[in-house]
Amino acid sequence: MIRSLQHVGITVPELEVGRAFYQAFGLLPHVQGNDLAFRCEGRQQDQIRLMSGPRKRLSYVSFGVGKGELENFTTRLEQHGVRVSDGPFARQLDGIWFQDPDGDWIHLCEADSQPTRIVTPPEINTPGEYRRIGKRGCGLESHARRVSPLRLGHLIKFSPDVDRQVDFYTRVLGMKVSDRAGSILAFLRSAGGGDHHIIAFARSSHTGLHHLSFEVGGLDEIELGARHLVEQGYRSAFGLGRHVAGSNYFHYIRDPWNSLCEYFWDIDVIPKDDADWEPWDATPEQVTAVWAVSPPPPDFVLNFEQP
Ligand SMILES: [Fe+2]
Secondary structure: OEEEEEEEEEEEOOHHHHHHHHHHHOOEEEEEOOEEEEEOOOOOOEEEEEEEOOOOEEEEEEEEEOOOOHHHHHHHHHHOOOOOEOOOOOOOOOOEEEEOOOOOEEEEEEOOOOOOOOOOOOOOEEOOEEOOOOOOOOOHHHHHOOOOOOEEEEEEEEEOOHHHHHHHHHHHOOOEEEEEEOOOEEEEEOOOOEEOOOEEEEEOOOOEEEEEEEEOOOHHHHHHHHHHHHHOOOOEEEEEEEOOOOOOEEEEEEOOOOOEEEEEEOOOEEOOOOOOOOOEEOOHHHHHOOEEOOOOOHHHHOOOOOO
């Protein structure tokens, strides 16, 4: 079964534009041949691989499967008429490659999700339970705190046919639907349990990247990260707010190519034994936000990636 989201490959016209943005976002770059890869501090797992190309495009998504499972996936894919190949990219990666029904490349490898940096949760004084006694919650140096994301949690891909994608990712790849909004939006998780969604699909005229989302250590970090990016000249797109689907707090920033990068914290986690989890089928408005400092702007759902 698919156990983890490993990394995404994105083609961009200028790697250095990407380096500046993702560094400001809090990721650590390292050169891999002709590519530029990014990791989270203290975690030995690439999260983004930028490759040079004529225009910005989400080129592939890499998922981790269990040891010894690749052969089963190959058989299953071929039984469903999906061609398994070496992949179209110059850089070789262990694993198998194929295209989903939208024609987007997927890479599967036998890899676990690497441990994330341990973050000590802040002590919080909640009504009736005052645990932080005689200690300040904020220091004078708090303004200067820089944000360092912990891991890539999920992405949302645009799709011209969300139902077809859900059918493929559940029936062929074995993922599960956590919540959806009809044929407009669907959130999928690993069958092994974990985050409410590691991938989601949003309806559009064509494929593309809506957003990448990185977990951070708390609410403060979401806003400190967003503020730093705005100070660096990037545009806040939506947030602060709290989603309904997934329940996570969020803030989205536009990347240099008009996709979105999200900081999140406190996402719903669903166990492998998920008998009690009832997926919702609601409206996009119902699942988008419990609250946000302002409504989502009209361009929040636009696909800026060229077909
Ligand atoms: Fe998200």
